[in-house]
Amino acid sequence: MKGMLTLPILIPLIAxxxxxxxxxxxxxxIISISATAAxxxxxxxxxxxxxxxxxxxxxxxxxxxxxxxxxxxDLYSAIMLIMAGIIGFCISIYASKNIGSQRENHHFHPLFxxxxxxxxxxxxxxxxxxxxxxxxxxLMASFCLLILGNERxxxxxxxxxxxxxxxxxxxxxxxxxxxxxxxxxxxxADLARIIEDDDAxxxxxxxxxxxxxxxxxAAIFPFFYWLPASxxxxxxxxxxxxxxxxxxxxxxxMVRFFTLFFVHNDAFWHTLLLVVAGATMFIGVIMAAxxxxxxxxxxxxIISQIGYMIMGLGIFTPLAISGAIYFTFHxxxxxxxxxxxxxxxxxxxxxxxxxxxxxLYKQHPLxxxxxxxxxxxLAGLPPLSGFFAKFVLVKAGLESNEYLITFxxxxxxxxxxxxxxxxxxxxxxKSEENGEHDSTRRPALTLVIPCVLLCCISAGIGIGAxxxxxxxxxxxxxxxxxxHYVEAVLKIxxxxxxx
Numbered sequence: 275m276k277g278m279l280t281l282p283i284l285i286p287l288i289a290x291x292x293x294x295x296x297x298x299x300x301x302x303x304i305i306s307i308s309a310t311a312a313x314x315x316x317x318x319x320x321x322x323x324x325x326x327x328x329x330x331x332x333x334x335x336x337x338x339x340x341x342x343x344x345x346x347x348d349l350y351s352a353i354m355l356i357m358a359g360i361i362g363f364c365i366s367i368y369a370s371k372n373i374g375s376q377r378e379n380h381h382f383h384p385l386f387x388x389x390x391x392x393x394x395x396x397x398x399x400x401x402x403x404x405x406x407x408x409x410x411x412x413l414m415a416s417f418c419l420l421i422l423g424n425e426r427x428x429x430x431x432x433x434x435x436x437x438x439x440x441x442x443x444x445x446x447x448x449x450x451x452x453x454x455x456x457x458x459x460x461x462x463a464d465l466a467r468i469i470e471d472d473d474a475x476x477x478x479x480x481x482x483x484x485x486x487x488x489x490x491x492a493a494i495f496p497f498f499y500w501l502p503a504s505x506x507x508x509x510x511x512x513x514x515x516x517x518x519x520x521x522x523x524x525x526x527x528m529v530r531f532f533t534l535f536f537v538h539n540d541a542f543w544h545t546l547l548l549v550v551a552g553a554t555m556f557i558g559v560i561m562a563a564x565x566x567x568x569x570x571x572x573x574x575x576i577i578s579q580i581g582y583m584i585m586g587l588g589i590f591t592p593l594a595i596s597g598a599i600y601f602t603f604h605x606x607x608x609x610x611x612x613x614x615x616x617x618x619x620x621x622x623x624x625x626x627x628x629x630x631x632x633x634l635y636k637q638h639p640l641x642x643x644x645x646x647x648x649x650x651x652l653a654g655l656p657p658l659s660g661f662f663a664k665f666v667l668v669k670a671g672l673e674s675n676e677y678l679i680t681f682x683x684x685x686x687x688x689x690x691x692x693x694x695x696x697x698x699x700x701x702x703x704k705s706e707e708n709g710e711h712d713s714t715r716r717p718a719l720t721l722v723i724p725c726v727l728l729c730c731i732s733a734g735i736g737i738g739a740x741x742x743x744x745x746x747x748x749x750x751x752x753x754x755x756x757x758h759y760v761e762a763v764l765k766i767x768x769x770x771x772x773x
Contacts, residue, residue: 278323279332279345281316282355282394285309286387293384303370306383310366313390314359321352329752329762331400339763340461344400346763349749353599354397354526357606360731361518362390364610364724369511371720372617373422382422382511388415389515396523400763402453402460405527406446409491413439416520419512420504431504438500442490449483456480463763466535466756481536481543488531491524494584495553498577502561505576506569506626510617513569517576518610522602525583529598532587533753540590547588548679555581555686563693568616568626568701571693572609575652578686579605585683586667589674595750597666600742604651604659604735611648611728615641618717618725619701628697633706641717642702644725649698651732653691659732662739 289309296302324330329348333339347355365386373382392412399405417439420432454460456477457468469477486497493501501521505513532543558578565571583605586598616626618641623631635642651658664687671680735742752758 276330276332278316278320279330279347279398282313282320282398283391285312285316286391286394289387290384290391293387302383303366306366306386307363307370309387310359310362310390313394314356314363317352317355317359320347321349321356324349324352325748329758331762339400340459340464343404344461344463344763345398346400346462346759347398348759348762349745349752350526350529350599351397353603353745353749354522355394357522357603358390358393358397358519360728361515361606361610362386364614364728365511365515365518367720368514368614368617368724369509371718372509372511372621382419385415385418385422386515389419389519391415393519393523397526400462402450402462402465406443406450409446409523410443412520412523413443416516419515420508422508422512425507428507431507434500435504438490438497442487445483445487445490449480449487452480452483453477461763462530462534463760466760467764469535469538477536478539481531484531484536485528485546488524488528489550491521492528492580492584493521493524493577494550494580495557495577498554498558501577502570502573505573506567510613510620514610514613514617517572517613518606521576521580522606525580525602528584529587529595529753533595534756534759537756544588544590547584548676551581551584551588552679552682553581554578554584555682559686559689559693563689563696566628568619568628568697569613571628571697572612572616575690575693576609578690579609579652581686582664582667582683585679586670588679589667589670589676590754591670591674592747592750592754593666593673594670595753596743596747597663597670599746599749600659600666600735600739601663603742603746604663604732607728607731607735608648608651608660611725611732612645612652614721614725614728615645615648618721619645621721622715622717628700631701631706632704633702635702637706638717640722644722644729645702646698647729648732649694651736653694654687655691657733657736659736659739659742662736662743666743 292305293302324347332345333342335342369382389412392408392415395408396405399408417432417436420435421428457465459465490497505516555578558574562571562574562578582601583598586594620626625631651660654660654664668680668683
């Protein structure tokens with residue numbers, strides 16, 4: 275049974291060499307889709323196991339913590355694994371048509387699974403140094419995916435992306451060195467036990483290094499400029515994959531660290547997190563509203579909506595953390611979907627620029643529908659998932675007397691609606707100016723199916739918001755009551771190696 279805990283990393287790890295060896299693109303696609311489907315099944319099973327039996331821990335090689343490397347899956351990790359699995363499954367289907375050339379197809383699938391390997395590894399590791407290793411796996415895979423196609427714009431975006439990522443990695447390593455020098459351990463549970471009440475300057479310095487490192491990964495203010503410069507350049511499948519997963523790993527790491535062991539000096543950190551959240555939300559949405567390229571609008575919205583997740587962490591109540599987790603899951607589904615639909619629009623019209631588009635509502639009503647659902651979910655219209663996610667965060671803000679950040683969150687939601695209506699009005703509602711478009715052309719089924727699936731999830735987690743919030747509330751309570759995490763890791767260690 276414990277071997278199940280390794281499957282989120284074993285499945286993509288096994289898939290990578292198989293995909294490298296196989297030359298037939300059709301077989302590659304089948305293997306890729308099958309592997310991601312297996313990830314979804316395994317992740318759902320792990321969530322059920324955690325719900326029934328508590329936090330699951332496995333020590334690699336039976337080396338006890340804090341010396342060994344633990345795999346730890348709690349409710350938060352399990353939810354994030356399901357999220358990654360769903361996005362991986364949808365992208366693997368979509369890429370079978372979106373990644374066009376044989377050469378790009380040959381490289382995409384192994385790199386895609388290498389990225390999933392890094393993402394899943396980051397979600398389940400219980401050791402800080404191994405978290406760094408998984409971040410670097412993601413970095414290598416994402417850089418190669420970013421330049422897939424070798425176009426000039428991709429290379430320019432990749433330079434900015436890799437530069438900021440290397441700065442993040444440098445700060446991450448510096449933080450690891452400081453914290454290890456101070457405590458003598460990098461095991462997360464052991465750190466939670468050791469430094470709970472330690473407000474030493476060195477510990478604050480280490481916390482700040484991690485905050486900046488993860489802030490760059492998550493694209494929060496003021497470290498976000500690399501994201502809109504790079505996310506709009508690769509193929510739509512790659513843009514959607516990055517939009518859905520990469521920044522969320524940075525958010526995950528920040529939530530994990532600042533609920534588990536960086537819990538001292540909370541007045542400073544929570545204030546800083548709320549200031550950063552507000553600035554990230556507002557600047558991101560203002561920049562989005564000023565753009566005319568669909569993917570650039572959506573890229574700035576990634577930044578803006580990261581602010582809502584950080585807002586939940588800054589308020590730091592069970593309701594706020596629950597809202598942040600729910601918002602993360604909702605946002606990943608909806609944001610990935612909007613990027614995928616943008617790729618469909620480009621395949622039909624040959625452009626992402628909204629002022630050159632038009633007539634899509636009449637010509638392709640299904641495309642209009644699969645854009646409208648995630649767009650309105652992002653804007654927060656009921657009964658879609660975004661409404662309930664924002665409602666919970668606003669309620670948490672009001673209950674905690676955090677009126678300023680609550681006002682900003684509501685204002686940003688209105689401007690988000692404006693920018694989504696802007697896309698809708700130009701690309702879907704207005705008449706096509708040149709009239710040369712062949713309205714009989716239909717998008718490929720493999721492009722549409724993932725979007726329909728994600729639309730159903732956005733609607734489903736809105737309609738089933740009560741169950742979802744019960745789950746995320748349990749995850750939030752588990753995060754804030756860290757003794758469960760500490761006891762699960764350290765007691766397992768004692769049981770496996772009593773000497």
